[in-house]
Amino acid sequence: MSELFTLPVLLGILYSGIRLATPYLYAAIGETFAQRSGVYNLGVEGIMLMGAYTAFYVASISGDLWLGLGAAAGVGAMLGLLMAFVSVTLRAEQGISGIGLHLFGLGLSTLLFKTTLGGVTSISGFQPVRIPFLADIPLLGDALFNHNLLVYVAFLLVPVANWVINDTTLGLKIRAVGQNPAAADSLGVSVGKIRYLTVTVGGVFAGIAGASLSIALINLFQENMTNGQGFIAVALVYFGGWRPWGVLGGAMLFSLVNALQLWIQVAGIELESDIAVMLPYLLTIVALAVAVRRAQQPAALSKPFERGEA
Amino acid sequence: MNTFSTRIRWAAAAALLLAACAPAAAPTSAPVPTAEPQIIEVTRVVAGTPEVQVITATPPPAAPAETFRVAIVMPSSTTDMAFSQSMYEGLLAVQREMGGEGAMEIAYSEGMFSVPDAAAALRDYASQGYDLVIAHGSQYGTSLAQLAPEFPETSFAWGTALDTFQAQGVTNVFAYQAEAQQGGYVLGTIAALMSESGVIGISGPVEAGDAKLYVDGFKFGAESAKAGTKVNVSYTGSFSDVSLMAAAAETHVAAGADMLTGSSQSVVGAIGVAKDQGAYWFGTQWEQTFLAPEAVVASQVYDWTGIIKDMIASHQAGVLGGKSYTLTFKNGGLVIA
Numbered sequence: 315m316s317e318l319f320t321l322p323v324l325l326g327i328l329y330s331g332i333r334l335a336t337p338y339l340y341a342a343i344g345e346t347f348a349q350r351s352g353v354y355n356l357g358v359e360g361i362m363l364m365g366a367y368t369a370f371y372v373a374s375i376s377g378d379l380w381l382g383l384g385a386a387a388g389v390g391a392m393l394g395l396l397m398a399f400v401s402v403t404l405r406a407e408q409g410i411s412g413i414g415l416h417l418f419g420l421g422l423s424t425l426l427f428k429t430t431l432g433g434v435t436s437i438s439g440f441q442p443v444r445i446p447f448l449a450d451i452p453l454l455g456d457a458l459f460n461h462n463l464l465v466y467v468a469f470l471l472v473p474v475a476n477w478v479i480n481d482t483t484l485g486l487k488i489r490a491v492g493q494n495p496a497a498a499d500s501l502g503v504s505v506g507k508i509r510y511l512t513v514t515v516g517g518v519f520a521g522i523a524g525a526s527l528s529i530a531l532i533n534l535f536q537e538n539m540t541n542g543q544g545f546i547a548v549a550l551v552y553f554g555g556w557r558p559w560g561v562l563g564g565a566m567l568f569s570l571v572n573a574l575q576l577w578i579q580v581a582g583i584e585l586e587s588d589i590a591v592m593l594p595y596l597l598t599i600v601a602l603a604v605a606v607r608r609a610q611q612p613a614a615l616s617k618p619f620e621r622g623e624a
Numbered sequence: 625m626n627t628f629s630t631r632i633r634w635a636a637a638a639a640l641l642l643a644a645c646a647p648a649a650a651p652t653s654a655p656v657p658t659a660e661p662q663i664i665e666v667t668r669v670v671a672g673t674p675e676v677q678v679i680t681a682t683p684p685p686a687a688p689a690e691t692f693r694v695a696i697v698m699p700s701s702t703t704d705m706a707f708s709q710s711m712y713e714g715l716l717a718v719q720r721e722m723g724g725e726g727a728m729e730i731a732y733s734e735g736m737f738s739v740p741d742a743a744a745a746l747r748d749y750a751s752q753g754y755d756l757v758i759a760h761g762s763q764y765g766t767s768l769a770q771l772a773p774e775f776p777e778t779s780f781a782w783g784t785a786l787d788t789f790q791a792q793g794v795t796n797v798f799a800y801q802a803e804a805q806q807g808g809y810v811l812g813t814i815a816a817l818m819s820e821s822g823v824i825g826i827s828g829p830v831e832a833g834d835a836k837l838y839v840d841g842f843k844f845g846a847e848s849a850k851a852g853t854k855v856n857v858s859y860t861g862s863f864s865d866v867s868l869m870a871a872a873a874e875t876h877v878a879a880g881a882d883m884l885t886g887s888s889q890s891v892v893g894a895i896g897v898a899k900d901q902g903a904y905w906f907g908t909q910w911e912q913t914f915l916a917p918e919a920v921v922a923s924q925v926y927d928w929t930g931i932i933k934d935m936i937a938s939h940q941a942g943v944l945g946g947k948s949y950t951l952t953f954k955n956g957g958l959v960i961a
Contacts, residue, residue, distance in 0.1 A: 326878040330871050337867075424701075424735070433703035434892045436899070436915060532870050532893045533900075534915075537701055537735065541865045572868065576875040579858035580825065587831050591861030 321453065323577055329457040330573035331566060332465060333531055337362070337523040337540075338565040339468040341547035342554070343475045344519025346561055349551055350479060351512040352492040352614035353401050356412025358520045359544025360419020361393045365524025367423040370535035371430055374437045379529055383464075386525035387518045393419065394517015398510040405618035416544070424537040431535065439533035440464055464522070464530040471519075475558040488512055492612030495619040505619045520544065553602055556610045564598070571597050692722070692936055695731040695749035697742045698760040699863060702734055704889035706909040707834075707863075707926075711760050713910075714928030718936070721929075728936075736761075737864060743767035750775040755939055758782070762833045772797050772945070779944045781935055784834040786948045796944035798935050800928070802951040804834040804887070804908060805841025807924025807958050811906040812845025814921065815883040816853045818904065823854045825876025825903075829863045829888035838887050838908050838924075856881060866893035873897035895919065911961045925959045926951055 341358050348355045365386035373382025393415065400411045440462035449459040479485040490498035491508045499505050523543075528535045546568070554560025571594040578590050694715060698708040712732065719728045731749065736742035742764050749757045750771060759768045759782040769789045772780045776796060783800035815824050824846050828839045843855045856879055860868045870893030873884055877897065884898050885906040892915060898905040899916040907913070907923030931949045938947065951957025 322878075326875065329878075330874060333874075334867070334871055428701075428703070434705055434915060436892075436896050527867060532866055533896050534866075534892055536704075536866055536889075536892055538864060539866045541862065541867065543867070573871065573875070576858055576868075576872050577879075580856045580872075580875050580879045582856060587859035588861060591859065 323581070325453065325457045327570060327573045327577055328454075330576070331570035332458070332461065332469075334569035334572055335565040336465045336468045336531060337526050337543055338547050338550055338569065339471060339562065340519045340523035340526060341544055342550040342561045342565060343471050343558055344516035344523070345548055345551045346475065346554070346556060346558060347479070347488065347512040347519075348509075348516035349615055350492045350556055350612055351488045351509050352495060352612050352617060352619070353398070353509050353513050354408040354412065354616040355394075355397050355401070355415075355513055355516055356409055356545075356548060357393070357397055357415025357419065358412075358516070358523075358547055359540055359542065360416035361390050361517050361520035362524035362527075362540045362544045363419045363423040363538065364393060365390050365521030366528035366539055367426055367524070367535055368521070369525030370437065370528040371426070373439075373529050374431075374435070379440055382529050383522065383525050386521040388521070390517040390519070390521020390524075391514050392517070393521070394514035395510070397517065398513040401513070401618065402506050402509045405620065408616045408618075420538060427535060427537050434534055434536050436534040437529065439528075440530040462530045464526045468526065469562075472558045472562045479558065489612075491619075492614055495614050495617075496621075499619070499621060509619075520547075523547070549598075552611075553598065556612065564601075567601060568594050568598050691726060691729050692756070692940075693729045693731070693754045694756045694758065694932075694936075695733075695752075695754040696758040696760055697733045697736050697745045697749070697764065699737050699742075699763070700735065700889040702732065704910075705892060705912055705915065706887075706889040708734060708760060708889065710910045710926040711758070711928050714926075714932055717929045718932045721933075722936075739763050739767060743771070746771055746780075750778050750780075753778075755779060756781065756935060768797060769794060777944070779935065779939045781945075786950075788946050788948055790946055795946055798938075798945050799948040800931050800950070801948065802834045802837070802909075802926050803958065804838035804924065805844075806953050807908060807960060808838040808841025808843075809845035809848075810960060811885065811908070811922060811924060812842035812847075812855075813849040815842070815885065815904070815906055816846040816849035818921070819850075819853065819883045821880050821882045822850075822852060823856065823880040824883045824885075825873065825879065825881030826855065826857045827869055827872040827876065827884070827886040827891070827894055828857065828859045829869075829886075829890060830861060831859050834909075835887040842885055842906070854880075860890065862890065863888045864890055866890045869893040870897050873903075874901070877901045877903055913961070923961050925961045927957050927959055930955065930957055 341362060345355060345358055368389045369382040369386035372385040373379050397415055400406045401408045442460050442462050445459040449455045487503045487508050490503060491505050495505045527539060550561050550564040553564035575590040575593045578585055579587055700708045702709055702712040715730050719730060722728045733745040736745060746757055746759055756779045762785050765782055765785055768780055768782050769792060772794050779796055781798040784802050785799045786801050788797045788799045826839050826842055828835045839857060846853050846855050856876060858872050860872055869890040873894035874897050876884055882903050884894060884903050886894050887908050895905050895912060895915050899919040905920045907920055909926055911925050912923045913920040
């Protein structure tokens, strides 16, 4: 055990945890916006896959990572719009349409991957950027401030999202629409417009979440490479109590324990690998049961709004 | 021998006579007599007769010589650079050797990580009358043992495993295993001798099947080649989690490893890490050099062609199962590339 709790190992866990948390943060913060406005988008995984594929394909064809990132955001926006159309305009059952969107993204990204790329190739993705001065902080500097750009942006997104939701007029409208759409509507807030906006923004972030995997962290595309991360992101929104800081806490807990279990195995500590890989899920469930309040769940979550109905 | 081909003929004849155009439903729901009863009588007699000669004695339609029909269900994709691709490419090689698509038909279902889905696909293929149905994954074994007795004229194969279910009275299942520890041992030896740090990192998927054989062989080879070599082993618990596999490789590098290896289709993530961090990679299952020529030292490649050919020959000779095969260096099934 003592082998595990040495300083370099702990810093290594922190470094890996930060990287692993990045796609979850983008996807879960985006989903937080959608859910705060009352739309439950279970299709995040599908959008992530399309984002990952698009970013990789565009970046490898054009040689421009930013173009790839932009394209992933664009595809995410389109799929977000699609989800908004289905859930807001058509008022479809949100859980079901989300699953449909997931399968659509999974199938389409696999098909496009097969037809355009054929097999797995890799590219040189976003490189680590050492932040001057901060990266020179003894011990923590390297673990915290020597990441690629998309990692920093993911973490900066948390306070920004928190500010937008809690301290701006737009955030007030989002919360109102998610809490009591009829009241918001009577005060002249367009429920439809707000929900279209949040679900589309959620789509953009899910697309970027996929891109962070394919052109920043792993730098390749393989079919179904997100492997369920989109669903974990949706769970993290619940875990975080629909608050960006809570989402950050959940994402970091899950990712740090994941990094820890890898170290447990690598360090040769006697623990069945099957139990080790269970740890992140186990601890997240325990934390969910013990520590997380459900008080902030938007009252109108997953309920389509129709004027004059409620 | 082949009720499906007779059904096809029946379907073709019926379709011609009825001038109907819904042939897709015909193979699985063959005897639905609505018109021309005498034709249906003929096919019933033919379908019920196991003798090949009787079938060919019926007025032959335009179809040429019998096409051998193979179907395969695999967990990942035909381009996974690992387990599934090795078998798919093996099938393609045999197909070329036999004379192309006219001589051998290949149908495949990929991405079948879900066992119930795979079981359904296996059943579909069997009921469509494929001659050889391959369940390419040790996780499919239980489903196959239940399925095989229902289709006594079909040959089934599965792996990596050695059990042909003969103890359960099943006679039409082949099993195949890759003795991956052999290549693991060789590559482990090379890795230990190449390593400057004396630390080697192995990231496996699930602690079972050929992955475990490979990991154990690699570890043993490395430790035997050079005293004091430290071999760290981790498993991600998934065949498909690219992201966690990459994180595992990063962890190995952080723990001082300069030689990395791993098994399953998720290793593409780890190869990227090896490339970025200046470590060396050893591949298994399929030739992985192409993904990072500067980082990949060598790969153990599975060559299934010999096994596939023998299964086809056995089937044609009337032996539908009961054999278990192994890939080894000795029989040419394992190759270092």
